[in-house]
Amino acid sequence: MEIIAAVSAGAGAPLTVRTLTLRAPRPDEVLVRVLACGICHTDLTARAAVPATMPIVLGHEGAGVVEAVGGDVAGVAVGDRVLLTYQSCGACPECAHGLPGYCAQWAVRNAGRFGADSPLSSESGPVVGAFFGQSSFASHVLTTPRNLVVVEPDLDPVRIAAFGCSVQTGAGVVAEVLAPDASSVLAIFGVGAVGLSALLAARALGVGTVVAVDLSPVRLALAAELGADLVLDGGTDDVAARIAALPGGGASHALDTTGAAPVLATALDSLTARGVLALVGLGSSPVPVDVAGLIGRGKTLRGSIEGDVDPKVFLPRLTEWYRRGLLPMDKLVREYPVHRINDAVADMVAGTVIKAVVTFP
Numbered sequence: 518m519e520i521i522a523a524v525s526a527g528a529g530a531p532l533t534v535r536t537l538t539l540r541a542p543r544p545d546e547v548l549v550r551v552l553a554c555g556i557c558h559t560d561l562t563a564r565a566a567v568p569a570t571m572p573i574v575l576g577h578e579g580a581g582v583v584e585a586v587g588g589d590v591a592g593v594a595v596g597d598r599v600l601l602t603y604q605s606c607g608a609c610p611e612c613a614h615g616l617p618g619y620c621a622q623w624a625v626r627n628a629g630r631f632g633a634d635s636p637l638s639s640e641s642g643p644v645v646g647a648f649f650g651q652s653s654f655a656s657h658v659l660t661t662p663r664n665l666v667v668v669e670p671d672l673d674p675v676r677i678a679a680f681g682c683s684v685q686t687g688a689g690v691v692a693e694v695l696a697p698d699a700s701s702v703l704a705i706f707g708v709g710a711v712g713l714s715a716l717l718a719a720r721a722l723g724v725g726t727v728v729a730v731d732l733s734p735v736r737l738a739l740a741a742e743l744g745a746d747l748v749l750d751g752g753t754d755d756v757a758a759r760i761a762a763l764p765g766g767g768a769s770h771a772l773d774t775t776g777a778a779p780v781l782a783t784a785l786d787s788l789t790a791r792g793v794l795a796l797v798g799l800g801s802s803p804v805p806v807d808v809a810g811l812i813g814r815g816k817t818l819r820g821s822i823e824g825d826v827d828p829k830v831f832l833p834r835l836t837e838w839y840r841r842g843l844l845p846m847d848k849l850v851r852e853y854p855v856h857r858i859n860d861a862v863a864d865m866v867a868g869t870v871i872k873a874v875v876t877f878p
Contacts, residue, residue, distance in 0.1 A: 521877070522637070522655035523576075523858045524644060527569030531859045532654070537574070538638045539646075539657055546659045547593055548585040549601065553852075554578055554653040555679035556865055556873045558709075562799070563648070573629055573645035574637060577603065578682045578874075579653030580674035590662055598672065599665040602681035602828040603627055604650025607663050615830070617663075618823035626650055649682075654858065656877045666832040672839070675874050676846040679710060680835045681828065683872065684844070687714030687774070688721075689824015689831055690795050695770040697724045702767065704728040704760055706751065706784050707774035708740045710872040711797060713849060715772050720744040721843040728760055728768065730783075733868060739848065757786035768792055776800030791815040797822075850874050 520539045523532040542548045555578030567573050579601035604626040605617035612620050629648040636659045637646035646652045650664045697703045703724050705712045708731045719727045728747045729740035737748040749756050761767040767789040776798030784794050838844045849871040853861040861873035
């Protein structure tokens with residue numbers, strides 16, 4: 518079938534909205550008509566890494582409606598509204614223990630497929646598809662039941678599209694990895710889409726004190742509006758000291774979304790004895806770690822992918838929070854029609870939008 522998709526031809530080239538061919542579903546696949554797709558910084562990172570000779574359709578925060586199911590698919594029906602997320606095998610030990618983000622086949626299943634294995638093609642040559650098992654910068658995608666979660670039909674796809682990655686990462690790492698409580702101090706370093714999702718989860722879970730650290734006055738103002746007890750300019754040199762001055766002697770829990778070495782150093786310094794710092798951002802440079810400081814104060818440095826959650830379990834929890842008004846996505850999301858996807862990307866890069874979401878007619 519013919520579809521429209523935003524095709525990336527490398528870091529220096531704008532995305533081009535083109536007509537492509539999508540093959541028919543295989544017996545284990547689901548055809549989804551995409552209504553909305555969030556733009557994640559992972560999309561931008563992947564775009565920068567893909568050579569111009571290998572055009573690719575990115576996008577991995579899709580929301581849409583099921584249009585066809587393969588003969589081997591169970592539990593999904595035509596007409597279902599769905600959220601799309603990453604792909605996992607469902608059979609390895611990590612998947613069996615409810616941690617599909619650590620699937621043994623993660624790289625193979627989420628890096629995208631090309632050549633004869635790609636579901637996408639064009640008149641001018643091959644196109645890489647199935648990025649994160651979906652490639653949702655497109656009007657239609659082929660995916661698998663492991664990639665999707667059925668949601669209530671009245672939920673706005675534009676507002677909930679990012680639940681499949683950015684929101685579940687930020688909210689999940691707070692709920693499932695850090696698990697702070699009413700006596701805790703949580704410091705969040707970087708309050709973009711992931712960091713603000715973490716903040717909202719902390720408020721939903723009744724965390725005692727939440728500190729937001731960022732370089733952007735606009736994001737800090739939004740963090741305060743969304744419930745941060747203290748907002749700090751990350752460009753100053755007293756961030757760790759100000760957090761350490763809080764009752765309890767600092768942050769019992771911290772989250773870094775930036776991956777920047779200086780920020781990580783500050784985050785570690787802000788921790789109390791036996792405090793925990795979770796990392797979800799990938800930086801471009803090595804991170805020096807004061808091992809003596811970690812050991813001497815019993816601190817924990819811990820990585821997390823996709824919030825350590827099982828999307829089949831956690832995304833329904835997010836939709837419940839959304840219904841209860843605990844995830845005010847209107848304050849995070851800006852909508853762009855697909856023909857303006859380059860404007861959306863530019864706004865993401867400039868930091869003038871928290872979460873850009875593209876829509877398809």
